[in-house]
Amino acid sequence: MNGKTTEIKNPDDMSAEPKRFAFDHSYWSHDGFNERSDGYYEPGNAKYADQQMVFDDLGRGVLDNAWKGYNCSLFAYGQTGSGKSYSMVGYGANKGIVPIFCDEIFKGIEEKRKTAGKDEDYQVSLSMLEIYNEQVRDLLNAKSMTIKGGLKVRQHPSKGFYVENLTASSVNSYKEIDGRINDGTRNRTVAATNMNATSSRAHTIVAITFTQKQPNETGQSMTRTSTVNLVDLAGSERADSTGATGDRLKEGSAINQSLSSLGNVIKALADQSMGKKKVVVPYRDSTLTRLLQNALGGNSKTIMIAALSPADINYEETLSTLRFADRAKAIKTTATINESPTDKLIRELREENARLMEMLKTGGVVMAPAGGSASDGNFYNSVYF
Structure with a gap:
């Protein structure tokens, strides 16, 4: 990582010129840290990017846009074991974007309430789902795990695709939302593979709905609603590397199929953004792309994290991820403030x-x-x- 540029060299041909990719941010967080007594990994040199830096650069913008009333989406893409869940959820004292975002939004609400009038109100609700083998499961409702075929995905004429009967839990503090997310995380489908002892076997979407009711300049009540989608994708994988057999092989096949559909959608959206005519975006090819339609090509301000493995044996997967992220740069979404007509x-x-x-x-x-x-x-x- 050199500034905002990521370079990659083929380990089988080190004399060749490295391939370079430019992004809005380029972080190194593999080594170069010092572990504090509380378990937090703080920078040991200028190269290392800690969790707080990543949140300040990425999560802070999502938080600010949520307060303005925009829909926001942030999702992590990359091969299994590359650090997607670490970036999104974190581990131990090293909290990821999701818990820091939840903590900050309630801190902001508390500050607002100190000076808020009787006509001001702030409400937060949480839903959490996973897409396992193309079936939708409600992680906040364990009974949904037993529904044959999973929850149904429907389409609304104006709001797009949504999950029918998905639990939306109202929360009033960071402690409450953290507890609910921990409950949902325990219900996630994970399993050990040769590449990752706690490999995610499903895509996870945490949706936070933030509603603000405030008086405008004329004293009339004004309502703005923002939906923040925080998406932890399951990692792309190769069966020979993960040693997957049986159920693990079936899960890996479903993961790769949905990620392939996601790649096709991103390519089509990039072509649209570059002015190509008559491009059909294949949202319906997978459950994942249907539920991410708004995030990818609709009313949302969207950020993508491409997680990479520095291991030389993962060169091909890392190069594929970089090319995927490079295509995603070309996509343009149109976000509008969500308010009543x-x-x-x-x-x-x-x-x-x-x-x-x-x-x-x-x-x-x-x-x-x-x-x-x-x-x-x-x-x-x-x-x-």
Whole structure:
């Protein structure tokens, strides 16, 4: 990692020029840390990126956009054992983006409530699911694990794909949301392979819905709702490397199939962003891509983490991940603030009124009176440029 550039050399041909990929951030967190007495890995040199640095660069932007009312998505992609779950969830004292985000949002709510009036209200709810062998399971409801075929994925005409009967748990503090996430994490499907002792055998999506009710400038109540999707994808893997057989082999096949569908969706979206015509985005090819439709190509501000393994035996997988992330850079999403139609209309009218008043002050608009000239002083609402 050199600044924002990641370089990779083929271990079988070290004399060849390295392949270089440029990203918004490029972190090294394999070694170069010092372990504190509480178990936290702090930087031992300028090269090492700790969990707090990653959150400040990535998670902080998700948090700020959630407060503004935007939908946000953050997902980690990479081969098994590369550190996706470590980045998203963390381990021990080294908390990942998900728990730090939850802690920070409740700290912000507490600060707001100190000065909030009676008309202000803040609500947070949590849902947590996994996609195992193309079936959706509710991690906050253990009974859903026994439903044949899993929970149903439906499509709403305006909101897109959603999971029917998914548990949405209301939480009022970081302690509550941390407890619920820990409950869901214990229900996750994990298993040991030759490459990872705690390999995720399913994709996990943590969805946090944040609703704000605040009075606007006129004193009327305004509601904004933000949905934050934090996605920990299962790792791509090769059967000969993981030693997978039986159920592990079936799980790995389903994981690779859904990740292949994700790659096809990202390629199609990148082609669209570059101006190619008549591109069909194959969202329906897998359960994962259906549920990530909004995050990938819809109303969302989205961040992707590409987790890499520094081991030379993983050269091909690492190069594949870098190319995947390089394609994802080209995708453009259009995010809008989520507010009620009435609130949106009022806000747009106020903005338009302010714009016209500013143009009046600068002489750019003449307000014409009914049946007369502008000098008559009898104005009405037609605007002439």
